[in-house]
Amino acid sequence: MDLNYSAEEAAFRDEVRGWLEANLSRDLRDKMTNYAELTKEDLLGWHRTLATRGWVAPDWPKEWGGTDWTVVERYIFEEECGYVGAPPLIPFGLRMCAPVLFRFGTDAQKQRFLPRIYRGDDFWCQGYSEPGSGSDLASLKTRAVRQGDHYVVTGQKIWTTLAHHADWIFCLVRTDASGKRQDGISFLLVDMRSPGITVRPIILMDGGHDVNEVFFDDVKVPAENLVHEEGKGWTVAKYLLGHERMGTGRIGQSKRELAQLKELAARQTKDGRPLLEDTRFADRLTRVEVELMALEITNLRFLDQLRGGRPPGAEVSMLKIKGTEIQQALTELMMQAAGPFAQAFRPVDNMDFDHFTARLAARYCNMRKTSIYAGSNEIQRNIIAKATLGL
Numbered sequence: 060m061d062l063n064y065s066a067e068e069a070a071f072r073d074e075v076r077g078w079l080e081a082n083l084s085r086d087l088r089d090k091m092t093n094y095a096e097l098t099k100e101d102l103l104g105w106h107r108t109l110a111t112r113g114w115v116a117p118d119w120p121k122e123w124g125g126t127d128w129t130v131v132e133r134y135i136f137e138e139e140c141g142y143v144g145a146p147p148l149i150p151f152g153l154r155m156c157a158p159v160l161f162r163f164g165t166d167a168q169k170q171r172f173l174p175r176i177y178r179g180d181d182f183w184c185q186g187y188s189e190p191g192s193g194s195d196l197a198s199l200k201t202r203a204v205r206q207g208d209h210y211v212v213t214g215q216k217i218w219t220t221l222a223h224h225a226d227w228i229f230c231l232v233r234t235d236a237s238g239k240r241q242d243g244i245s246f247l248l249v250d251m252r253s254p255g256i257t258v259r260p261i262i263l264m265d266g267g268h269d270v271n272e273v274f275f276d277d278v279k280v281p282a283e284n285l286v287h288e289e290g291k292g293w294t295v296a297k298y299l300l301g302h303e304r305m306g307t308g309r310i311g312q313s314k315r316e317l318a319q320l321k322e323l324a325a326r327q328t329k330d331g332r333p334l335l336e337d338t339r340f341a342d343r344l345t346r347v348e349v350e351l352m353a354l355e356i357t358n359l360r361f362l363d364q365l366r367g368g369r370p371p372g373a374e375v376s377m378l379k380i381k382g383t384e385i386q387q388a389l390t391e392l393m394m395q396a397a398g399p400f401a402q403a404f405r406p407v408d409n410m411d412f413d414h415f416t417a418r419l420a421a422r423y424c425n426m427r428k429t430s431i432y433a434g435s436n437e438i439q440r441n442i443i444a445k446a447t448l449g450l
């Protein structure tokens with residue numbers, strides 16, 4: 060196994076680094092590193108910048124705009140973007156709906172939706188979860204009844220991230236309630252401007268508006284928006300979830316936050332000495348740093364397997380668990396390092412100290428979500444137990 064970058068890979072990293080340096084505005088980078096809320100324009104603006112460069116969808120097939128990078132180059136690109144503080148690319152269109160369309164979509168669906176997703180013309184969201192149907196997703200109840208050339212959809216989705224920005228939603232709906240639960244589920248693409256859709260915000264404990272409830276009240280959806288066959292939506296849903304979990308490790312971002320944490324801990328003092336030199340604090344920080352290094356090596360190990368043509372399996376769950384635990388641990392240490400400066404429960408911009416520390420409490424609260432979304436970490440542990448222990 061070779062975990063070192065080749066000369067070509069190192070040259071590629073330098074190219075990406077140089078391009079990011081030249082194209083990511085200071086304003087956007089500051090917003091990211093100070094944990095400010097990003098607007099729809101911020102998110103789409105960065106998407107379009109990358110699309111213009113041809114780098115917005117590296118893992119798509121080349122004829123649709125993919126870069127043909129190796130898995131290692133893809134990893135380098137993501138890590139550099141995370142490290143420099145580039146805004147996240149919203150995954151719902153690029154990394155969830157698109158792979159599904161490549162695998163299961165008709166030619167007409169591909170032609171209609173993929174170029175718009177690539178360019179950032181449409182903003183997508185994910186309509187899987189419902190009240191009472193999160194981990195137990197197959198129990199979902201939102202109904203779609205076929206009437207001639209369309210379906211009539213009735214029901215409710217919840218925790219729908221960024222639905223308030225969305226033009227389209229991909230939904231799991233129940234088209235048959237008679238047999239095995241999984242067999243009665245279908246996958247529909249729904250225009251968010253359709254009459255009968257209501258989006259209601261859910262404000263989370265950090266005061267931010269990321270998630271929503273989405274209500275469907277006799278919404279008419281053209282039958283041509285059904286992906287794959289009716290009743291085969293569960294196959295589509297599972298395929299999509301594998302792609303969703305690939306993107307949750309966020310190693311580059313954690314590396315940047317670790318560096319920020321060290322800077323903060325060097326500035327703060329305890330008993331007249333930098334906090335960074337405090338034995339107990341240094342011990343906790345070092346443990347997270349070691350975990351992060353171990354995650355990176357593990358990730359590279361999996362990439363080496365992929366390079367050899369072995370598809371990923373339950374490893375994706377391991378990356379999700381460790382990656383999100385590290386993200387949460389970093390926010391805990393930042394709160395500890397900032398001490399009373401992190402007491403503002405909601406971000407306050409005109410306070411006497413810097414914006415970064417003023418947003419830490421909100422950030423800490425917000426990051427509790429990472430062990431819940433994309434399949435909770437308990438569910439990921441179940442997956443690993445089944446795959447490796449045969450339980």
Ligand SMILES: Cc1cc2nc3c(=O)[nH]c(=O)nc-3n(C[C@H](O)[C@H](O)[C@H](O)COP(=O)(O)OP(=O)(O)OC[C@H]3O[C@@H](n4cnc5c(N)ncnc54)[C@H](O)[C@@H]3O)c2cc1C
Pocket residue numbers: 184185186187188189191192193194195217218219220221269270428431432433434435436437438441
């Ligand atoms: C910030 C945020 C954004 C989200 N965005 C979206 C989105 O855009 N679209 C979307 O469709 N969904 C979204 N979700 C929903 C997310 O997928 C669900 O919250 C998640 O799957 C858990 O489901 P639940 O909330 O119903 O909790 P439950 O399934 O009720 O789980 C409650 C607790 O029980 C545990 N548990 C449940 N079953 C088991 C089991 N079998 N073994 C062990 N432990 C178990 C869980 O781990 C959890 O701790 C989002 C959630 C959050 C927090």
